[in-house]
Amino acid sequence: MIPVRCGDIATAVGGELVGVEAAAVVDGAVAKDSREVVPGGLFVALPGERADGHDFVPAVTEAGVTVSLTTRPVEGCPCIVVANTQVALGELARYVVAQLPDLTVIGLTGSQGKTSTKDLIAQLVAPYGPTVAPVGSFNNEIGHPFTALQADQETRFLVAEMGARHVGDINYLCRITPPKVGMVLNVGHSHIGEFGSQDAIAQAKGEMIDNVVAGGTAVLNADDPRVAGMRPRTEQTVRTFGEAPDADVRASDVKVDGEGRPHFLLHADGESHPVQLQLIGEHNVANALAAATAALAVGLTPEQVADGLNSAARVSQARMxxxxxxxxxxxxxxxxxxxxxxxxxxxxxxxxxxxxxxxxxxxxxxxxxxxxxxxxxxxxxxxxxxxxxxxxxxxxxxxxxxxxxxxxxxxxxxxxxxxxxxxxxxxxxxxxxxxxxxxxxxxxxxxxxxxxxxxxxxxxxxxx
Incomplete structure (x- = not known):
């Protein structure tokens, strides 16, 4: 995280300084696990199923953190006291991201394929600038701000995977990291028990498109009618991907080899390049096309994208x-x-x-x-x-x-x-x-x- 004065953190999160000077600086990582704190960092005391983070505030203070985010003062420990530490975590991440004008946020959501696509995007853009992306599927109201807080002045790309269980969830996450590139992969049946229908899922996922910033790009799946129908939800540039003939970034001649790895011809911006994925399953063609479209939107060429897809490896565990x-x-x-x-x-x-x-x-x-x-x-x-x-x-x-x-x-x-x-x-x-x-x-x-x-x-x- 970028260095931030405790006084500025308190202002950003609506908190009260207790036992710490406003001029004290947090210049280390933000952590919610007491075993992961570093000197100069910040500890977030979150309530847990088995333990309350407040119980560990004395230990992290002894370990050298500058301050802890808490909901109550802890005797002898520097704290910023707030009404809700989870909400304050999100506000802190929002504040930090706002201090990074050169950061490009690539946001993505969808019913399936988010983590694989996130991993592909990160591998495509990382050679062209320092990149932050979540580990696994760190994509909810807690994991997302922790990922955002890893960005600093050197970070060029933040790949932000966003999940949703309710209408409004993605609006909240986008408020923390406003997407320059916002993508919806698909609308399926995931969490349909929570949403009630695919149309409700589409409404929630489309919040990503609503939040694409001025001058940004919305990336839509041309093969999914509910996603393609989100086009009117933005006034920004729209680019589509899929196997549909009219998709801006599309695949043809899709085949799967004996190891289950798909290969295809990538068509984008008037060019065609062969791609042999190292990932398993024909469904990863759509994920690759989505990643390619995001990479093109931030300035990569079709040839650079194809080269990156050919070398991209599986990153997250237990996914094919x-x-x-x-x-x-x-x-x-x-x-x-x-x-x-x-x-x-x-x-x-x-x-x-x-x-x-x-x-x-x-x-x-x-x-x-x-x-x-x-x-x-x-x-x-x-x-x-x-x-x-x-x-x-x-x-x-x-x-x-x-x-x-x-x-x-x-x-x-x-x-x-x-x-x-x-x-x-x-x-x-x-x-x-x-x-x-x-x-x-x-x-x-x-x-x-x-x-x-x-x-x-x-x-x-x-x-x-």
Whole structure:
């Protein structure tokens, strides 16, 4: 973070200085974990499920922080006392970003693909200027300001992934980091239980386009009608991406190799360049096109974009993370999160890899959360799709995922092609007993369903 006087912080966040001089300077990192504080930094005392950050204020003071953001004075400790530390964190980030006129904010949202696209954008622009991007999907009202506070006077690009569970969430995040480039990837079913409908999701995601700053660029998915329909929500330049013939940045001749990696011809600004992605799954073509459009909007050439896409690697874990075990079984760990659209994409990638290798395919699927009244129908549809795609073995894990198995059975699965287990342990027993060399196993679920632990177990046991 840039050096900031405590008096200026107090003014920005509406706080009161207690035990600290206004002239004292914060010139170190901002942290919410007492184990991550640095001398000269700032500690944010957030309430937690297991502990209250205020309990650690004496320890971080001893460790050398300049000041802590708190909701009450802590005896003997320098504090800026505010009504709500989470709100104050956002106001501090907003203040810091406003002090960086040369910073270009690239904001993106969407129902799926945000983190992969964010990672691609960061890799494309980083060679052309110091870049800050969140680790993983640090994209909510807490993670987002912490990412923004990493920017300093040297930072040229801030790639800001923004998630939403309610209408107004993206407006709030954009207030912290007003986007020069604002992108909506897609409108799917993620969090539909919270929003109630895809139209409500579109309304929320479109807040990104509402907030593109004067002279900026809105980036829209030409292949998604709800996203393409956001064009009237801005008076700024609009650039589109997709496979549609009229998209400003588009792909043609899309193919997937034996490792599940897509390659295509990138068309932009009157030029065409071949791209071979290192990422797994044809759905990453759309993510690559979105990243390309953002990079072009900040000044890269089509050739620079294609070169960057060709060399870009997977960064975040548990997102189509492919590992081959010593015994020849390939595990695709995509268990970070799941919604109907991302599960469909993952199943198609699994089948493409299996077909190219002439290998037996397994789909181990857990519950997709936050689908509301559509949950049973959407899980049933995933099971039916697995049968239509000819996935060899389907394993549904956990009570919420049982409709996947039932859907597969009703679609025509027979014998032991589809199985259901209440627990991860039971599913692991089946996999341990029946996996054989050459098999390809996809593990996919919402984060809270914890199938990532199953993927980790499959890899750890084989390595022992």
């Amino acid at each position: 993370e492919v590992t081959e075990r010593p015994d020849g079984v390939t595990v695709i760990n995509d268990a970070y999160n799941a919604n109907p659209d991302s599960v469909r994409a993952a199943l198609k990638a699994l089948v493409a890899i299996g077909r190219a290798r002439e290998a037996r395919t397994w789909a181990v699927l857990g519950e997709m959360l936050e689908l509301g009244d559509t949950s049973s129908t959407e899980h049933d549809a995933v099971g039916r799709l697995a049968v239509r795609l000819d996935v060899n073995r389907l394993v549904a894990v956990g009570p919420g995922a049982k409709p996947i198995h039932l859907g597969a059975s009703l679609e025509g699965s027979w014998g032991n092609e589809s199985a259901y287990f209440d627990t991860i342990g039971e599913a692991l027993e089946l996999l341990r007993a029946e996996l054989r060399s050459g098999d390809v196993v996809l593990v996919k679920s919402s984060k809270a369903s914890n199938l990532r632990s199953l993927a980790d177990a499959l890899l750890q046991e084989a390595a022992q």
